Amino acid sequence: MTPYTxxxxxxxxxxxxxxxxxxxxxxxxxxxxxxxxxxxAGQFNMLYAFGVGEVPLSIVxxxxxxxxxxxTIRRAGRVxxxxxxxxxxxxxxxxGPYGTGWPMEAARGRDVIxxxxxxxxxxVVGVVNYxxxxxxxxxxLHILHGVKKPDDLLYRERFDAWRRAxxxxxxxxxxxxxxxxxxxxxxxxxxxxxxxxxxSAIVMMCGPEVMMRYAAQSLQxxxxxxxxxYLSLERRMECAVGLCGHCQYREHFVCKDGPVFxxxxxxxxxxxxxx
Ligand SMILES: Cc1cc2nc3c(=O)[nH]c(=O)nc-3n(C[C@H](O)[C@H](O)[C@H](O)COP(=O)(O)OP(=O)(O)OC[C@H]3O[C@@H](n4cnc5c(N)ncnc54)[C@H](O)[C@@H]3O)c2cc1C
Numbered sequence: 463m464t465p466y467t468x469x470x471x472x473x474x475x476x477x478x479x480x481x482x483x484x485x486x487x488x489x490x491x492x493x494x495x496x497x498x499x500x501x502x503a504g505q506f507n508m509l510y511a512f513g514v515g516e517v518p519l520s521i522v523x524x525x526x527x528x529x530x531x532x533x534t535i536r537r538a539g540r541v542x543x544x545x546x547x548x549x550x551x552x553x554x555x556x557x558g559p560y561g562t563g564w565p566m567e568a569a570r571g572r573d574v575i576x577x578x579x580x581x582x583x584x585x586v587v588g589v590v591n592y593x594x595x596x597x598x599x600x601x602x603l604h605i606l607h608g609v610k611k612p613d614d615l616l617y618r619e620r621f622d623a624w625r626r627a628x629x630x631x632x633x634x635x636x637x638x639x640x641x642x643x644x645x646x647x648x649x650x651x652x653x654x655x656x657x658x659x660x661x662s663a664i665v666m667m668c669g670p671e672v673m674m675r676y677a678a679q680s681l682q683x684x685x686x687x688x689x690x691x692y693l694s695l696e697r698r699m700e701c702a703v704g705l706c707g708h709c710q711y712r713e714h715f716v717c718k719d720g721p722v723f724x725x726x727x728x729x730x731x732x733x734x735x736x737x
Contacts (some may be wrong), residue, residue: 465703468510468555469495471531473548479616482537485522486619487530490517491553496529502563502721503588504666504694508702511548511557515541518717520585520698521559526595532555533618544665548677562701562722564589565692569664573601575657577677579608579650579669583616585694589666590620594627604657607610608650608673609640611638633657649673654680661685666722668694675732691725 475487481504490496501507502523510516535545548554566589574593576586593600605624609615615634625632633653634645646653650673665681667674674693679693697709697716709716712731714723 465699466557467518468557470553471556473550473552473554474530476548476550480613482546483534484522484548485532485534486545486548487523487532488554489530490556495607497736499528499559501528501559502526503566503592504585505559505561505587506721507531507533507558508560509535509545510557511541511544512555514544514698516555517541517545518560518702520588520694520721522584522587522591524588524591524595526592534587541604554567555642556612560703560717561633562720564592564666565664565724566592569666570599571601573663575602575604575606575659575663575681577650577665577667577669579673580610580614583607583668585668586666587617587620590624593680594624597628601629601660601663605625605630605632606635606653606657606665608635608637608648608653608669608681610636611658612636612640613641621683637692651676651680656686659684659686661687663690665691666694667692668696671695671732678729678732688726688729690722692722693725693728694720694721694730695723 470491471488473486473488477485505519506518508516509519519533520532532642537543537546578586595711621632635648637649639647678691695716699709699717700706702717704715704718
């Protein structure tokens with residue numbers, strides 16, 4: 463088996479999240495692969511639409527149930543457009559898992575602040591699920607999510623369920639509200655004004671880099687250390703194993719040194735063009 467070995471997986475479920483965004487569940491066809499496969503929250507798989515191409519996608523299912531994989535896919539271009547047509551029973555190709563996961567061990571016993579923007583919430587769904595399954599092991603959970611417009615709000619029912627969970631607060635905001643919007647108005651970094659941040663909290667973020675840069679600065683101002691802030695980066699990639707160089711981020715490869723990095727590691731590169 464090489465890092466490029468593809469494993470067939472059968473689609474077992476298909477759910478429409480919103481226009482152009484679907485969540486698929488799948489299981490490896492080979493029972494041996496199903497038994498052996500393990501992943502951490504925050505890692506990604508390469509999913510292959512046979513004859514079309516392969517794309518990196520975060521694993522949103524729970525690492526405690528590695529036999530069932532879940533991926534949320536947004537239609538972006540050539541490959542993801544074909545994936546939107548996948549049906550229950552179809553067989554696709556999966557290789558992985560790849561990359562670094564979220565620091566779930568370091569987070570144990572601490573408050574966790576999850577910050578997401580736009581459609582970038584897939585990588586942290588796994589974190590939230592992980593914490594809920596082990597609720598006593600973590601402190602307060604604050605989930606902050608900002609979208610440009612109300613239609614961009616995915617997982618609406620998940621946010622509502624999370625809001626009802628013990629020691630959990632959910633803050634949703636948009637900068638372009640419509641009449642249906644019941645939550646806050648503004649950009650996600652405005653939410654920090656109403657958040658009492660324990661400086662020993664650990665932060666996990668994903669979304670547009672400009673949002674993460676401002677969020678990291680606001681959190682630093684509230685006393686959170688650089689190495690308690692983690693973020694998941696997205697870059698185009700082909701191999702996912704640090705060979706092709708597409709995802710190189712100066713001396714780092716997003717595919718194997720990331721996608722989850724500590725802010726301390728990448729802050730000097732943040733906002734620098736042409737890396
Ligand atoms: C580690 C990682 C995890 C990801 N997780 C998810 C996920 O859970 N769900 C999801 O829907 N998407 C995720 N993505 C993004 C997804 O891989 C891309 O949308 C996909 O590769 C686009 O392929 P395509 O052939 O459909 O589009 P293309 O035809 O290749 O591109 C369409 C448009 O999207 C842009 N684009 C393509 N790939 C990327 C990228 N990696 N970063 C930024 N812009 C890009 C292109 O520049 C172009 O404008 C992730 C990416 C990475 C690197």
